[in-house]
Amino acid sequence: MQISKKLLRIVGQTNAKYEMFEENDKILLGLSGGKDSLILSHILNHFQKVSPKNWKFKAVTVDYGIGQDFSYLIEHFKNHCIDYEIIKTNSFEVMQEKAKQNATICSFCARLRRGHLYTYALKNGFNKVALGHHLDDAVESFFMNFTYNGALRTLAPKYTAKNGLVLIRPLIFARERQIRDCAIKNELKVVGDECCPAYSMENKMPHARANTKELLLNLEKNNPKLFISLKSAFENIHKDTFF
Numbered sequence: 001m002q003i004s005k006k007l008l009r010i011v012g013q014t015n016a017k018y019e020m021f022e023e024n025d026k027i028l029l030g031l032s033g034g035k036d037s038l039i040l041s042h043i044l045n046h047f048q049k050v051s052p053k054n055w056k057f058k059a060v061t062v063d064y065g066i067g068q069d070f071s072y073l074i075e076h077f078k079n080h081c082i083d084y085e086i087i088k089t090n091s092f093e094v095m096q097e098k099a100k101q102n103a104t105i106c107s108f109c110a111r112l113r114r115g116h117l118y119t120y121a122l123k124n125g126f127n128k129v130a131l132g133h134h135l136d137d138a139v140e141s142f143f144m145n146f147t148y149n150g151a152l153r154t155l156a157p158k159y160t161a162k163n164g165l166v167l168i169r170p171l172i173f174a175r176e177r178q179i180r181d182c183a184i185k186n187e188l189k190v191v192g193d194e195c196c197p198a199y200s201m202e203n204k205m206p207h208a209r210a211n212t213k214e215l216l217l218n219l220e221k222n223n224p225k226l227f228i229s230l231k232s233a234f235e236n237i238h239k240d241t242f243f
């Protein structure tokens with residue numbers, strides 16, 4: 001697996017700044033099989049080997065119960081000697097019930113998934129949960145929250161949940177295209193929308209996200225430094241200037 005020096009540097013700097021990988025950490029990585037978490041699994045594998053600190057990680061996939069075949073992921077992680085497990089759930093069934101109420105199920109799905117990850121982590125002695133969100137996700141989330149939800153919030157690099165688990169996002173300063181390039185370069189087989197429960201149900205896809213993606217694409221065309229500025233802005237909050 002060839003991870004670009006740039007991507008490793010970005011995660012290294014994020015780790016230095018937010019102390020993501022610490023002595024005796026037991027990190028549970030949420031792995032969808034998509035490019036972001038898959039690349040993150042290999043980045044964690046790299047840092048675990050070179051880190052002067054002693055920590056370990058395990059990747060797990062929450063199986064929604066759609067009948068997805070995970071054999072290639074099991075094979076992939078076996079070949080790379082990465083600890084990996086599938087958590088079987090009936091989430092799809094639960095979501096179908098929810099969809100009957102004509103609700104958009106994406107945020108519900110994310111909540112259910114987080115619940116399964118947290119339960120597994122707490123039951124098996126993990127102290128941290130790692131997710132594959134990147135800077136494009138954080139920026140999208142930020143824009144969606146203030147344009148649709150009336151809140152100024154985004155995806156934090158690191159935070160402690162109420163149950164005591166520490167959530168970390170080691171790719172939060174990486175651009176999606178850097179991760180995509182890395183996946184393409186390594187010819188990684190990645191899952192796409194077909195594994196998304198909403199896709200299987202032909203449930204309403206969130207228009208807010210699609211609109212926000214388009215808005216950001218146009219904004220960045222006019223201002224190529226947009227993401228650099230936003231990255232700084234997320235760490236430069238002037239609370240006293242708000243209402």
Ligand SMILES: Nc1ncnc2c1ncn2[C@@H]1O[C@H](COP(=O)(O)OP(=O)(O)OP(=O)(O)O)[C@@H](O)[C@H]1O
Nearest residue numbers: 030031032034035036037038060061062131132133
């Ligand atoms: N089925 C799953 N099981 C475990 N973790 C998951 C699962 N789906 C998503 N995650 C975790 O939540 C993160 C955000 O999920 P989201 O659906 O937004 O994925 P994404 O932005 O398409 O990223 P990816 O390329 O990793 O799928 C993922 O990067 C991954 O860490």
